Amino acid sequence: MRGKVARVAAAAAAVAALVASIAFGASEGGELASANANINNTASLQRGAKYFVNYCLGCHSAQYVRYNKLAEGLKLTEDQLVQNLIFTDQQPFETMTNAMPREDAERWFGITPPDLSLISRARGQDYIYNFLQGFYFDPSKPTGANNVVLPNTAMPHVLWELQGIRRPIFEESEGEDGAPVISGFETVVPGLLTEEEFDQVARDIVNFLGYIGEPMQLERRSLGIRVIGFLLVFLLLAWMLKREIWKDVH
Numbered sequence: 001m002r003g004k005v006a007r008v009a010a011a012a013a014a015v016a017a018l019v020a021s022i023a024f025g026a027s028e029g030g031e032l033a034s035a036n037a038n039i040n041n042t043a044s045l046q047r048g049a050k051y052f053v054n055y056c057l058g059c060h061s062a063q064y065v066r067y068n069k070l071a072e073g074l075k076l077t078e079d080q081l082v083q084n085l086i087f088t089d090q091q092p093f094e095t096m097t098n099a100m101p102r103e104d105a106e107r108w109f110g111i112t113p114p115d116l117s118l119i120s121r122a123r124g125q126d127y128i129y130n131f132l133q134g135f136y137f138d139p140s141k142p143t144g145a146n147n148v149v150l151p152n153t154a155m156p157h158v159l160w161e162l163q164g165i166r167r168p169i170f171e172e173s174e175g176e177d178g179a180p181v182i183s184g185f186e187t188v189v190p191g192l193l194t195e196e197e198f199d200q201v202a203r204d205i206v207n208f209l210g211y212i213g214e215p216m217q218l219e220r221r222s223l224g225i226r227v228i229g230f231l232l233v234f235l236l237l238a239w240m241l242k243r244e245i246w247k248d249v250h
């Protein structure tokens with residue numbers, strides 16, 4: 001009896017250790033923090049869309065996204081759409097392209113800023129969240145900025161006014177490859193937003209990018225719930241029918 005209890009306890013401990021290693025393993029060793037995106041949060045998606053057109057669309061397009069389809073998904077009227085999201089002479093039925101010629105972009109940045117329609121699927125939302133949070137001051141770069149998740153990126157720190165400018169604090173010892181290791185940041189120029197407020201901005205943008213990467217998600221989820229609801233009702237009916245049919249047999 002005692003042996004059995006001990007074995008069960010050992011098995012439980014092993015399972016707990018496994019769960020713990022899965023749960024906490026992800027936060028160790030420079031892994032990505034979670035974006036915690038919630039596609040059912042329409043207010044967050046609306047804010048994300050607004051930040052996107054204000055801070056990203058100048059360089060990046062979202063060529064598979066049509067303004068009027070977006071407004072529909074985000075529950076915006078055509079007036080709200082035109083006033084809040086279309087700053088160019090584009091029409092609501094057009095897609096979210098921008099006017100930056102490719103050659104100019106290449107000349108300025110050395111690389112064309114990628115279209116962001118499907119970036120959430122290509123890179124993952126956690127990556128983009130950490131990328132947006134990862135900019136720091138680096139005077140050796142042409143843009144004056146560097147990034148922890150995409151070192152030597154050509155993208156400038158476009159949200160610096162909101163986040164402020166941060167300088168890296170380096171560890172005493174160097175990493176395995178001899179490169180300096182960043183252990184933290186100190187703010188040298190405060191931004192317009194607090195850390196929490198900026199965090200929300202980054203999450204809203206990532207949420208929006210996740211949505212445009214797969215707009216069907218919303219419909220799929222609500223359809224899924226309705227299908228399960230139907231199956232439950234059907235189950236109840238089938239059970240009542242079975243009871244009715246079998247009631248005289250026993």
Ligand code: HEC
Binds near residue numbers: 052057113116128
């Ligand atoms: C001034 C132009 C400019 C603006 C504005 C801009 N970007 Fe970029 N972005 C770039 C360039 C250039 C690259 C290519 C970077 C590279 O490959 O080093 C890039 C790359 C990216 C990438 C891909 C990173 C990767 O791993 O390949 C993402 C995601 C991204 N930008 C998101 C955004 C978001 C979100 C915004 C708005 C908040 C934004 N960008 C605003 C120029 C810009």
